[in-house]
Amino acid sequence: MSLSARFRAFAAPFLAVGEEGAVIQRNVGWLAADRVFRLAVGTVLNVWMIRYLGAQQLGLFSFAQSVVGILAILSQLGLETILVRDLVRRPDETREILGSALGLRLAGAAATFALSVATIALLRPDNRTALALAMVFASIYFFLALDVVESWFQSRTRVAPYVVARSVAFVLSSIAKTWALIAGAPIVVLAMTMAGEYVLAAVGLALAYRRQGDAPAGWCWRPAVASQLLRDAWPLVLNGAAVMLSIRIDQAMLTLMRSEHENGIYAAAQRLTEILFFIPVAFMNAAAPALLRSHRRDRAEYDRRLQRVFFVLTWTAVGIALPVSLLARPIVTTLFGPEFADSGPVLALHIWSAPALFMGVGISNWFIAEERQRDLMVRSIIAAAANVALNLWLIPAFGARGAALATLAAQTLAYWLANAAFAPTRGLFRLQCRALLRGTPRRD
Numbered sequence: 001m002s003l004s005a006r007f008r009a010f011a012a013p014f015l016a017v018g019e020e021g022a023v024i025q026r027n028v029g030w031l032a033a034d035r036v037f038r039l040a041v042g043t044v045l046n047v048w049m050i051r052y053l054g055a056q057q058l059g060l061f062s063f064a065q066s067v068v069g070i071l072a073i074l075s076q077l078g079l080e081t082i083l084v085r086d087l088v089r090r091p092d093e094t095r096e097i098l099g100s101a102l103g104l105r106l107a108g109a110a111a112t113f114a115l116s117v118a119t120i121a122l123l124r125p126d127n128r129t130a131l132a133l134a135m136v137f138a139s140i141y142f143f144l145a146l147d148v149v150e151s152w153f154q155s156r157t158r159v160a161p162y163v164v165a166r167s168v169a170f171v172l173s174s175i176a177k178t179w180a181l182i183a184g185a186p187i188v189v190l191a192m193t194m195a196g197e198y199v200l201a202a203v204g205l206a207l208a209y210r211r212q213g214d215a216p217a218g219w220c221w222r223p224a225v226a227s228q229l230l231r232d233a234w235p236l237v238l239n240g241a242a243v244m245l246s247i248r249i250d251q252a253m254l255t256l257m258r259s260e261h262e263n264g265i266y267a268a269a270q271r272l273t274e275i276l277f278f279i280p281v282a283f284m285n286a287a288a289p290a291l292l293r294s295h296r297r298d299r300a301e302y303d304r305r306l307q308r309v310f311f312v313l314t315w316t317a318v319g320i321a322l323p324v325s326l327l328a329r330p331i332v333t334t335l336f337g338p339e340f341a342d343s344g345p346v347l348a349l350h351i352w353s354a355p356a357l358f359m360g361v362g363i364s365n366w367f368i369a370e371e372r373q374r375d376l377m378v379r380s381i382i383a384a385a386a387n388v389a390l391n392l393w394l395i396p397a398f399g400a401r402g403a404a405l406a407t408l409a410a411q412t413l414a415y416w417l418a419n420a421a422f423a424p425t426r427g428l429f430r431l432q433c434r435a436l437l438r439g440t441p442r443r444d
Contacts, residue, residue, distance in 0.1 A: 046271055059262070063252060083098075113135075137194075242384040246383040270346075276317070310435030390402075
């Protein structure tokens with residue numbers, strides 16, 4: 001049997017079969033091609049940019065990104081999965097759902113912008129560059145509000161149109177970033193080239209949506225629908241805030257407790273780890289509609305598919321983390337230069353947070369399907385609280401390495417061990433443990 005045939009035979013049980021399976025395989029193909037392209041181009045440009053900025057300026061750049069990222073949950077509002085679910089379940093209310101979600105996202109973007117500017121002004125009152133960076137990064141979320149269109153495409157299991165729109169935006173912004181690096185542009189101009197990608201992507205998404213023959217026009221704001229979206233999503237809002245806090249707070253704390261240079265050392269390692277995050281997100285975006293439908297049809301079938309998802313996500317992360325951790329120092333010095341040699345030990349630790357983070361993306365489907373958003377929120381709050389506490393303890397003594405160790409411990413606690421501590425999720429924990437040993441579940 002050929003390698004591709006073996007893979008299809010392995011994947012079929014946890015995705016879908018027949019026409020539904022064929023659609024998902026095409027979607028995975030589109031998403032994989034898009035992400036591989038972004039990975040190749042984005043890695044080159046990120047390496048170039050890190051070398052260009054150096055540890056000090058990279059620390060400032062990442063500090064502004066982190067502060068805005070923590071506050072940006074006010075823009076996202078945790079609506080992504082809720083929107084896909086509601087659009088699948090209530091297609092006759094598409095206009096009201098999309099219009100209300102867009103209104104909520106735009107209001108959240110305005111709040112994100114105002115709070116980001118105020119926070120940076122408070123933390124770095126004499127640093128105009130930090131304030132300008134925060135304004136650029138926060139403005140992105142006005143354009144990200146149009147991501148509600150992507151939710152509509154996902155609910156229809158169509159990924160090609162929005163992948164093409166985003167890819168074109170990525171190519172054009174990459175050209176602009178290349179020009180900025182060649183021209184020796186200031187750090188704020190580099191940030192603007194990054195923001196330009198989201199502006200172009202919003203335009204592309206709008207055009208792609210208008211080209212769909214069955215795309216409902218005349219979106220409208222309905223207070224009752226908006227209120228229902230918020231009621232369903234508020235645990236996910238807190239969950240998203242906690243997730244972002246656990247991911248970004250280390251950079252803010254490193255800058256405030258140590259220095260921008262120390263944060264630059266950490267940020268270089270973290271950016272390499274973050275490259276991997278597209279894998280579970282792309283995989284779950286493609287598989288989520290089929291998993292949710294199987295949950296409604298047959299719970300045993302859903303559990304079998306989910307176990308396979310966990311198996312793939314976990315062992316993919318382990319297979320990446322092992323060689324990267326062994327070769328961490330030569331990787332960072334080759335990519336970023338000798339100035340970032342201290343990022344090697346940081347990367348060797350930080351990369352092992354990948355298995356827990358991959359699993360965190362995977363288990364979110366179970367919590368949504370079971371309508372246990374509050375429990376998912378609790379896991380993320382545990383991660384954020386543990387990360388903050390561990391950072392307070394480890395950063396003064398170990399700097400960037402302490403922040404990496406804090407992230408590893410906090411993510412493992414939240415997305416693996418915590419499920420064993422609560423009765424409603426012990427079954428999920430057993431499913432996670434079984435997935436470590438085998439990808440093919442036993443049929444009861």
